[in-house]
Amino acid sequence: MTQLPPREEGGTTTGPQASGDDQSVEYETVRTPVLVVGAGAAGARVAIELAEAGVEPLVIGKRDHGDAHTTWAAGGINAALGSLDPADDWTIHAADTLDEGHFINDPTAVELTTREMPDRIHELDEWGMGLDRTEDGRINQRYFGAQSFRRTCFVGDRTGEAMLDALVSKAQELSIPYRENVMVTRLLSDGGAVHGAAGYDMETGEFVLFEADHVVLAAGGYSALYNRHSSRDDENNGDGAVLALEAGASLMDVEFVQFHPTGMVEGRYGDDWAGRLVTEAVRGEGGRLYNADGERFMERYSPDQMELDARDVVARAIAQEVREGRGTENGGVYLDISHREDEYVKDRLPRMHERFAELGVDITEEPMEVAPTAHYSMGGVDIDFETGETGVEGLYAVGETVAGVHGANRLGGNSLAETVAIGKLVGEHVAAQVGDGTELPDTARALAEREFRSLAGLEAADGTDRPRELLDDLGDVLWEHAGILRDAEMLREGLDAVASIRERTEDLRVEGGLTGRDFEFAVDLSFSLTLAEALLRSALEREESRGAHYRTDYPEVDPSWRRNVLVDAGDTGLELRTRGVPEPSEQVQEAIEAGYELDYHHLE
Template sequence: MDSPTPISLDVLVIGAGAAGLRAAIELAEADRDVLVIGKRKHGDAHTVWAAGGINAALGSLDPEDRWDIHAADTLNEGHLVNDARAVEVLARNAPERVLELDRWGADFSRTDDGEINQRYFGAQSFRRTCFKGDVTGRAILEALVGQAKRLGIPYRQNTFVTEILTTDDGRAVGAIAYDMDTGEPIVFHARAVVLAAGGHTSVYTRSSSRPDENTGDAQALAYNAGAPLRDMEFVQFHPTGKLWPEEERGHLVTEAVRGEGGRLFNTEGERFMERYSPKQMELDARDVVARANYAEIQAGRGTPNGGVWLDISHREDEYLRDRLPRMVQEFADVGVDITSEPMEVAPTAHYAMGGVEVVDFETCETAIPGLFAAGESVAGVHGANRLGGNSLAETVVFGQIVGAHLAQTLPEPADLPTDRVQAALDRLDALEAADGTHEPLALIDRLRRIMWDHAGIIRDEDGMIEGLAKLQALRRDAADLRVQADRTSDRFEQAVNLGFMITTSEAILRAALERAESRGAHYRSDHPETAPEWRKNIRVTKDADGRMALDAVPAQDPTPAVQQALAEDHELDYHHLE
């Protein structure tokens, strides 16, 4: 295929959710030539699925809350393998970003005296989670889209990036993509590239993502370009995903339900969190509650569909319709009135703590010069488990930081490597023409079963070794793929997704096998204890032969201010909700 004329610009932002849009807003305000591209229609980013709220130590209801306590809660939830500097940057900057979103029209729920309201979220010491009912992510994305439109930021929707372009000396200078509406290839030439394309939880059978979202695009793009990945073994399983209808299986029942007082019961009518976490109950850390739900189901005390009951019917109808309008409506649509009966829920893959390694959170640059990353694409902030409400905060805090850095300090222009451009275009042609045996979607379904069975909520050495063997067999089958469909088809998109998912899944399995302990969301039945010597981060890199190589580096210590907050040992008293 002849190479199309490159689209040249200052900064290419890959991903049109909150992180990508916030970066672009900062760049546009500095008159930088920026383009935002997304796989879906404008305003349809995965951010809208973040329902419960965004963390910021505003002290609206608990004035004793502080940014350093927010940082301490984040480190405790991350089991002290977070990037400590990233945590501090997040906690310090979150209040300013939330107030900014409110000015831009996010319209957060208010207290009686007009302050931004805040609710309890799991494992937080104070009411810190700002919200708009249970549609917070949508409210935030709409505010960001509105601001982007006011600034006239250019945007290309339905554009799928397949490769990051690098020079011979390893600098990122653009990307290869294709137009999902026309099938035409696109070459982007940029002085800097920002990856903000989300996580990789769709590698699991049951996920809170849509099936074609969070397929590991950012992680595989960065890894293939030569950037290290980090913390890939840490995948958060949310305690409460839907079980039915089938098309919504795994979709999230927001933590706001438990934050507003929802209670978990098994089929024997027992409020079982009294056995697993009598102090924090349903608002303990997500990994704790998810494993409790899983244990009840495995012990035969689960519902007919393989779940547990989540009940908030003891709260007033009007209160629930005000605080949880989306949940009330979604369950009403399938014949369940949550104001008078319980919801059937089970754990679901929800968030990737691991991702692209950032070398400096004051700039968000990766080990590849010219390649930056923000949002769920990135590892470091969350450590072994993410504090609920920090995901939205992370997107806008680090989106603003990378945008501000590039607004002030753009890399010098560099030529596109024409041979690499042509090779990437040839790979697109070859994938489209692939006339092998195996259907892309069938292999994706198989991959998801492998990951659920062998790298799920509870793991062990034998299971992960078996999972890696199955994944290698699947990789061989993927080399004999049948596509034979143009680039506007679902089949071609699935073929590209499959390649990303295989890379990301291998990184998860290899890192999980390496970490011989249990820590946060990574639980090994053959190593159930947390080992002090494993307070380190596992990095995944590509060696000279193109194979995955692993190494481990010690985790950072927090600054004295955060160490003091950790020593104060703040903790939520759940029974305030009773």
């Protein structure tokens, strides 16, 4: 009977072979001034900035080069260009972001992102992203939910893929070193400083020690913990956030998980498509939602903004329709774009058209069946957005791994924006910190060797419970107890269920060795259990409803809860505290008070 390796505090190691207390284990040692963990848009943009400043980082990813979750972001990326609506500017973009985040966003994070984005869009355009253009050659922009103006730039409905292709191409032009199919399982930290990371090569099964004075976490979020989600099963499982937590950093706002209104319905399209995203671009191009009775039900919930109200509003409306018996037999509603011209749909939504055609649905003629799906995690590592610093010396974080830009609910199109806007700033700061390098401390080496022995023990686990089964059970727990609607009883029951799953890891069975999926899922499980507990405890702590966090026992927004909930790894378990939110700048406050708002009926 083998238990998951204990999640201890950080450390480091080096050398081709480590001798343990009662055994030795071989490993590879790699030295780099900056280790970037995560190869999506955020990690790539940090690495590009480092390389252009004369620092050669090493980027590592869990998948093949260019295969990152960024490619699944379909609908667009926000920047106040004013291509179609000249009145738009960065302050209004910031105001929309704060309003959508219910004013618990980090104002500095929001203002840095929205100010940077026009330059970052033009940069991506120069790097070959291939953004759609208007007839007179300007970068085209579309409506996205809860935005006052058309500011979402796009490449059909494959924007994330086009963006990552451009970033990878630029990184290759700069000859940035990259290592694929490597998983980091622990940062080597003494709680005050980080010295590198320990992990393993997922193709060869070899343990790897990365010596680095600077580590940047860009490893994504945690929405895939839910059993219905828009991520791949092996992505967004909370590893980046938990690596930081265990290294001594704080997490913030992990109770806020965005449930996208339109995921594919399992009963209609099969298990392989359950929860997969139907991009907001469908609604941005005029798609309409209908219940099983043929009613355009958003007229009841949001007559002014309709289908393009905030994602939390639309998701709760769909959940309400289904709960009150007006959903489809598969537990969804209908999303219809068939009133638009066929060629328009094929041009603006090519991927959606192709995907559904393969499933026997012509979206130019008939509706899609959709239901809410876990999509994005607003919470994550607490950082200083001007630097990316986590409070642990040498450790930085960026992208969906962090909290702050999105507050209680993310504005659609802002996720890709954050990756490149903040990624550039973090890269600039880290480059300025790189010196001659320091020798790896013996304590860090010892921690790495202990981690490798733990991983070897995990590989040999010969109990009963398979890791994938426990992850599936954990996904059910979160969907049932920390989903769109929550209350104290549900959350407490969820915590008990997570504790029960953790106990079952004492009888884990891992087949296929270090290169098998069982082992990968066993490592994922360790991260996911910690993150799930933090999520449930944070949701129980926040006794109000705000954005994506809706408590049926506290259904109103409580002004006294305009605070962030922070989570730390204490000596005896997770510890929670709260912190007030600063006010935005005078410029942005003026934009908030001006009360800009989307005029949905431009689409009619």
